[in-house]
Amino acid sequence: MREILIISGKGGTGKTSLTAAFSHLADNKIICDLDVDAPDLHLLLQPCHEQEVAFYAGNEARINQDGCTGCGTCAQMCRYNAIRQENDRFTVDPIRCEGCKVCVSFCPEQTIEFPEKHCGTWYVSTTRFGTMVHAQLFPGEENSGRLVALLKNEAKKLARENNIDLILSDGAPGIGCPVISSLSGANFAVLVTEPTPSGRHDLERVASLCDHFRIRSGVIINKADLNPDEAAMIEQYCRERNYPLLARLPHDPVITEAMVQERAVTELGETEIGREIRQAWTRIEELAG
């Protein structure tokens, strides 16, 4: 089974638009949106939810006021400034609580509760391009890495049950927790960048992350004609570091047009960018083995 992941370091480079196009082009796959924080792929694929499951992860401390003597041990031991004191009353600020259980364990009165936390919802859905696994973390919640790991497991399970050979995933921006979790076990990472100082800088960081975890990767330069010199520098970087250049796509408002029509750009008939994306996909399939 192959896992191909689309990431970018920097947001707004076109990851999701490209993932939608690849979902249209690829045969026999499970589609995953691993950007559980701010997912967008569903806006293009209009999934019909077949299964909807609450996601619980971690715990949250809650002080039971009846037993609390106001000794303040919890506030002294909390490293996250999550315990608030007003007069003799201690409460937990849920936004700052890390769920580390230190206050629970050290409370002399054993009066701090530690319920599980409902952090979001995940779905298995049908789309016009096949089965999709996706989620929405509640705004402001943590544990995105765990939710990403869960989605990947579910996708693998579905793929095995249905003899499907490919998992195609849209990743999150950045290089932190959810991205690291997305990379685990992936066969190939498609790095989408744009010819801007930020695009190049973030590409270098996310490519280093892939190297760090020994994941093979290739690069797509989106909006390449916006700044041909910067695009040439990115190409040079790819040659030096042996990252295959998968495509140079033009800056084309048809991408936004497709987004407004809620379609994949390759569904809009013959366009230059559509042809380039098809070639890139063929190349990715070869490289991902």
Added chain:
Amino acid sequence: MIITVASGKGGTGKTTVTASLATVWDAPLQVVDLDVEEPNLHLFLWPELGSPAKAWMEVPELDAEKCTGCGNCVELCQFKAISMMLSTLTLYPDMCHGCGGCIAVCRENALQAGRRELGEIRQGRAGKIDFLMGTLRIGEAMSPPFMEQVKKQMQQTLLETNQDVIIDAPPGVSCPAICSVIDSDVIVLVTDATPFGFHDFKLAWESFSPLGKPMGVVINRAGLGTRDIYDFCKKKNIPILAEIPFDRSIAEAYSRGRVIAGVSDELGTVFVSLREKIRDLAADSGKEVSHA
């Protein structure tokens, strides 16, 4: 006054807005790049930076000779950072959240405070502006503990000076984004009018509203996409502070590392007006605006 420039979706123009706002700000200013996973502000403001200072967090270190294998630390740890295999304790420092619980619970003093590198903090100056940025170490999963340390540095500078602060936040609506807006006086949400931009803007608005801070919107690439964002802001009474038109020449200027407030007089005026509207928003909020 601390202003945080945030957005749900990446690539909407947070850094563009932060850099432009910084160049038109007419009072002593500190800018902070808190997008530590992918800091970009220095690529536009070209600060002269001092040497980097490494930031660390506390993680446990084991003195195996003292460990009796009681397992109290394993039981306490909520982050799978300690496990017991064949009565030998194994630590996974990358998983540790630094709560200190294992060290506190160990009766034999077998666990002591060690450290894990989180990233590098740099300070410097871009013209008259104090500049501060953090760069997360490649492979480090947790950005909030590192962001807290960058913020501590920011507070330190604030104690010594009486400046305003503009923070460039990471994208998204989960812990790193919350960490960057939580101590600010005003939140400026940057979005574009595309369906993706609008969808993620709504998430960000939902996520930050409970903090009760004055919030306003900058619409980037205005004219592209749909009118949904305008209808939503009207319905929810969210002020639109500025609109930056969709124009290929702006995208090209950005791609050359230029601060777009300097690209034309019209754009300069947009950011001067944004500056004034942010001040009005802070004043109107009815709260005393002070340094946190």
